[in-house]
Amino acid sequence: MRETELDPATSPLAAFGVQLRRSRKAAGLSQVELGRITNLSDSQISNLERGTRTPTLDWVRVADQVLDTGGTLELMYWSLSGPSLLEGFPEYVAHEAKAVELRQFELGVIPGLFQTRAYAETMAAADVRRGVITEEAADGRVAYLLTRQQRLNGPASPFVHTVLDESCLRRIVGGSRVMREQLERLEELADRPRTIIQVAPFSMGERRSLALPVVLLTMADRSMLGYTESQERGFLTRESQTVTLWARDYDRLQVGSSSDVASLEMIRAARKDLRS
Numbered sequence: 402m403r404e405t406e407l408d409p410a411t412s413p414l415a416a417f418g419v420q421l422r423r424s425r426k427a428a429g430l431s432q433v434e435l436g437r438i439t440n441l442s443d444s445q446i447s448n449l450e451r452g453t454r455t456p457t458l459d460w461v462r463v464a465d466q467v468l469d470t471g472g473t474l475e476l477m478y479w480s481l482s483g484p485s486l487l488e489g490f491p492e493y494v495a496h497e498a499k500a501v502e503l504r505q506f507e508l509g510v511i512p513g514l515f516q517t518r519a520y521a522e523t524m525a526a527a528d529v530r531r532g533v534i535t536e537e538a539a540d541g542r543v544a545y546l547l548t549r550q551q552r553l554n555g556p557a558s559p560f561v562h563t564v565l566d567e568s569c570l571r572r573i574v575g576g577s578r579v580m581r582e583q584l585e586r587l588e589e590l591a592d593r594p595r596t597i598i599q600v601a602p603f604s605m606g607e608r609r610s611l612a613l614p615v616v617l618l619t620m621a622d623r624s625m626l627g628y629t630e631s632q633e634r635g636f637l638t639r640e641s642q643t644v645t646l647w648a649r650d651y652d653r654l655q656v657g658s659s660s661d662v663a664s665l666e667m668i669r670a671a672r673k674d675l676r677s
Contacts, residue, residue, distance in 0.1 A: 407452055409492050416491045417477045418452040424468040425450075439463050455481060472551065473498040479545030489635035493616075493628045496637070498552060502560045502619035504651055506601075506611050509568045511583055513546050514553060514561070515590055520583045521546050523575035553596075562597045564651075564658050566609070570600065570671040577675045584672040591665050600664040601654060610653040617648055 409416035425435050425446075432446040439460060441449075448454035456464075461478045468474070476494050497503065505512055511520060525539035534542070552558060573580050591598045601609055616628040627644040628637050638644060659667060 407450075412452065413477070413481050413491050414455065415452040416495070417456070417474070417481060418450045420473060420477055420495050421464070422450040424464075424470050424474065428468045430468075435464070435467070438467050471498050471557075472548065476545065476548055479541050479548060488633070489637060490630075493635055493637045494549060496618055496620070496626055497549070497616075499620060500559050500618040501621050502562075504562045504617040504619075504648075506564045506566070506615050506651065506654060507569055508566045508614055509572055510574070511565070511569055511587070512563060514550055515563070515587060516546065516550075517579070517583050517586050518543065518547065519579045520574055523579055553590075558595055560595050562599075562655070564599045564601055564654055565664075566601050567603045567667070570668060573675075581672055581675050584668055584675075587668050588665065588672075591661065591668070597661050598664055598668075599655065599658040599661055600667045601658040602667070605657055608657055610650040610657070611647075615647055615651065617644065617651060 407415045407419050409419040425432070428435075430438075432443040432450070435441075436443045436446045441460070445454060449456055456474075456478065458475070458478060461474045464470075465472050465474045473495050476498055477491050503514075510524070513521070516524075521543045522539075525534070525542050528534045529536055529539050553561070570584065574583070587598060590596050613629050618626045618628070620626070624639075625644050625648065626637060626639050627647045628635060629647075630636065658664070
């Protein structure tokens, strides 16, 4: 039977179906075999892969273990509850979950992988108040984020190099208590052997080489992908010329930013200022 070709960008359910099919084939299993192992019929597996059936969380967790995805399917599951995530972001997360190295630059807010629960809940609640998402979708967004963060704690955690614009430290989110806790979290992460945090100070001015948040993913085969966002959607690219230009600008940013030691002192200073 000819398989239905899905465009993962059309919907979160389609993206889930595409990733499930790729994971099943990588594991060398047929739809019948996967169904037998996970207590579904082959037709139900087919419906999941065609994006016409929504999985349960329990089934997704079993499938992640059977297919050895590193939790990728559960990450994508949380995007199915509603329009709480940017278009294009679930596709990025599927690659993030398999990357061996992440280099990221962020403006204004702490990157999701580093956010505390309270910080993430504050950001989601703000979108609820603006009418952007429902309370249920906000809960799903936070759960999705906390699931992504689990990869940083495992034995196969990726190497993460993050450059934060100083605005990330100085923009108060959730009040002083939430922000102090968040800055303490950054201090703890900065002490980890596979995490480097630098701060791009305001004094860089026009010399800051990146104007938008950017993530560069290095995969196990050393290929690289780039990701950025607009207000409306996320953009994942494999185009080598674009990724090379972003990587070059990231290198310039890294060199011009404060050292990891000096950056840690900036984080501590920002936290102490909140007590004043």
